[in-house]
Amino acid sequence: MDDKKDRIFDAAHVLFLERGFKDTSVADIAAIAGVAVGSFYLYFNTKEDIFVQIYNKENEDIKAQILAKIDLDEDPVKLIREIIEQIFKLSSNNRILQEWFSNPKLNSLIAKQNTNAVEDSLIYSTLMKLIDKWVDEDIVKPGMSKERIVSLFDALTILDFHQSEIQTDNYQQLLDDLIEGILKVVLK
Template structure:
């Protein structure tokens, strides 16, 4: 990243984290980065464009932090629930990550922009390793293929991308219920 672009990115991150997407303007970002507003458009198409990039960076940082805390040898059910719990805990006070849950338009833009984000993410790569371990340890029900197991977990991603459309006051509980269902299908 060029120095000016990095300053814009850092400024956007700092403003989005402290005051959220809605209360941050391109002029605010440019001012904090000490560049002209026109310079912003040399690197980013819009406030939403830079937000998605900041969001992706923040999301990967949190995922890395979560993955570093895990005991990958824990029981599968405990491990998967711990990951979900950590995601909700670490994103709770983070205004950037909260936009995923609170802003349907940004949620849709992030989902549209990041069509391969799931497969490229740290969590997905770790899940692939875990499924291999579970298969090696004989924890998976006979006859289940890795592809089927992955499809079941991918369904959670689809639900998460569309969570703003789900009518519930307790999305966290819904996600845990779905995980329990998936685990009851795949684990012995």
């Protein structure tokens, strides 16, 4: 990228993290980047266009952070707890990544522009590596497909978004219990 494009990209990244997509305008991005609004459109078609590019980079950066912190040879229960904890920790307050779940329009754009959006997502790609390892080690129960295993873990993400609706004083214990239960269903 050339200098102006880099400055625009970096400014948009900062603003999307601080304000989210809705509360960031192209004029705000251009002002922070120190360029005219017209310069923005020389490099990016729309605010959505730059957002999708930033989302992809953010997703890759977070995925790399998580994979660098985990040991796939760890005990499965401990490993899944650690992965889920890292995913929630690194993505729960990240306004860029939250747009995937909270903004259907952006979710659709990301999916359209990234034909492998689901497969490349933070949760899916991390779990697929782990599931492949478990299959290779022959510790997955017969009849458990990768799709079924991923669906079970995806349910934890949905649960996390609705944790305020759950009547418990110890959400972390509930999450640990569910992870342990899922692994009892999945692993031999």
